[in-house]
Amino acid sequence: MPETFMAAEIRDTPAAVARLLDRQGAALAGLGRDLRARDPAVVVTSARGSSDHAAGLFKYLCEILLGVPVASVGPSVASLYGAPLRLRGAVVVSVSQSGQSPDIVALQAAARSAGAFSVAVVNEEASPLAEGADALLPLGAGVERSVAATKTCLASAAALAALVAEWRDDAALRAAVAGLPAALDGALALDWDAALPEFRTATSAYAIGRGPALPVAAEAALKMKETSALHAEAFSGAEVMHGPLQLLEPGFPVIAFAQGDASQEAMRGSVARLRAAGGRVFTVAAEGGDLPAAPTGHPLLDPLPMLLGFYGFAEALARARGHDPDRPSHLRKVTETI
Incomplete structure (x- = not known):
């Protein structure tokens, strides 16, 4: 039986994470310094499906290591209900493979209008979510052909873990993030x-x-x-x-x-x-x-x-x-x- 796209994308994950860390290292360090200076009292995340699970890992890292509470806000609060948000001084992190879903885009725009600083973590740089963000972390994971997201989910989680390491200026976490491609490669075996x-x-x-x-x-x-x-x-x-x-x-x-x-x-x-x-x-x-x-x-x-x-x-x-x-x-x- 020919190799499935899912199997090929799983196999490409260590390399995809390595490319991400190599290409975005300076951007991650700069954004980490920015967040340290902003010192937000709260972070909100916006994502669905596998991207929301990557954001969930980010939530635990922020709360355990930084003491900053993180809340996942339902995108429909903005896209369907048009509810006013009180987010001045907050940070909103949106995670999406395509950067195209209207509800995720709408929540990012509403959060920015409410005074939040927005960070978009996306695989597709030429997307509405990427273009509407204050800061962009492109995954550069390459095309993912299987419907089931794998390498983009793990690349998103790796990017967010790296961001926490830089935000906290945490040498131990930074070293573990740098070694993540090797650990992922080991997991394949x-x-x-x-x-x-x-x-x-x-x-x-x-x-x-x-x-x-x-x-x-x-x-x-x-x-x-x-x-x-x-x-x-x-x-x-x-x-x-x-x-x-x-x-x-x-x-x-x-x-x-x-x-x-x-x-x-x-x-x-x-x-x-x-x-x-x-x-x-x-x-x-x-x-x-x-x-x-x-x-x-x-x-x-x-x-x-x-x-x-x-x-x-x-x-x-x-x-x-x-x-x-x-x-x-x-x-x-x-x-x-x-």
Whole structure:
């Protein structure tokens, strides 16, 4: 069988992130200094789908490392409701592959009108979102032909992680970001086939995580839905203990992203309870996991190679379930919502 576009784009991800960091290093450093000088009390993000999951990782990095609260604002607040926003002195970060969706463009414009400084993270530089921003971080990831976004999601997350490193002037995080292409390359060589049998025959699944692994879990659940037609939901390792725990039955598949940070012990407890309830839980961890992961040298970035490992698994799972991961029957590459 010929290689799918999704597989080729997964394989290109380490190089795409390396190109991004090389080409945009000076811009990222300058924007980081600018944000440090602005010292915003709040950041808002605007994105949908995989781009919103990249923004979710940015949220955790900002809140954990900078102490700056980050809120995801629904684009319809601007595009449909025309609500006035009180954002003077804030920063709005918009993340989009195409930069074309009218609602994302509308929210950026409304935020700027309300006094916010706008940053656009886009793969397409010649786009309304890019042209309407105060600062632009072009991904330069190249064409992504598969409907399922992979390398653009990880490139967006890498750009935002690099921005936090520069904003905080954080040498440890900066070094881990610089080493991210090598960690991603290492993730490509890891084997997750042990989880295929349970997920191939499943009708539902969970993905869980804490901290910066939670948006990775959300992205994993999205990919299982869009490429494998597998109903999957994402929860934090805490929230899954409430109503969602009731759905577990013997063999119910769960993938748990567990980086080695302050959430590690809490995640171990969650995994133990899910297993006791009958769940077939596969932990993803750099050390001691059921599925291997490539470390970055900074635990808050470790979910990113985990996500690339998952992408390879998702592509194989889609084919095992009889689906073309490049062409989901009800989806298209650019979704323009209002």
